[in-house]
Every structure is written in C-alpha cells, then in structure tokens.
Amino acid sequence: MESKIQVLSTVRVQNSPDLYKLVDSLNRTLKKQDLMFGLALDENDKDVAIFTIYRT
Structure with missing residues (x-):
C-alpha cells in the first residue's frame, strides 16, 4: 500500500x-484529521524557516 502525501500550503516565516x-x-492535535506539519530552515537564509502543511 502506497502512502500519498499532498502539500497543501508552504509559507516562509x-x-x-x-x-x-x-x-x-x-x-499532535491534528494527526487524526490526516494533517501533518513540517518545519525546515531555508538553505540560503538561516533566519527564515519554511513551514509546510501536508495531507496524509
């Protein structure tokens, strides 16, 4: 069974x-609604974080 993860939104903060x-x-709060959230540092600017919302 293949899991499909869909990007719903990405924002730089x-x-x-x-x-x-x-x-x-x-x-922790929204995993039962099939939502997942990610956070990564921008490779070019360490003062910027990339926040992403996924549907799993």
Whole structure:
C-alpha cells in the first residue's frame, strides 16, 4: 500500500527558537484529521524557516 502525501500550503516565516513547539502541537492535535506539519530552515537564509502543511 502506497502512502500519498499532498502539500497543501508552504509559507516562509521568520525563524524563532520556539517555532518547533507550534509545529509539534499541531502535529499532535491534528494527526487524526490526516494533517501533518513540517518545519525546515531555508538553505540560503538561516533566519527564515519554511513551514509546510501536508495531507496524509
């Protein structure tokens, strides 16, 4: 069985030390609605984080 992950939205935001807490809370709260949230640093600008919402 193949899992399909669909990107719903991607936004670039100012990086913050506590940003991962928001992503963790969203993932724990909304996983039963087949939503997943990701956070990554921009490779070219470490002051920018890339926040992505996925449907699983």
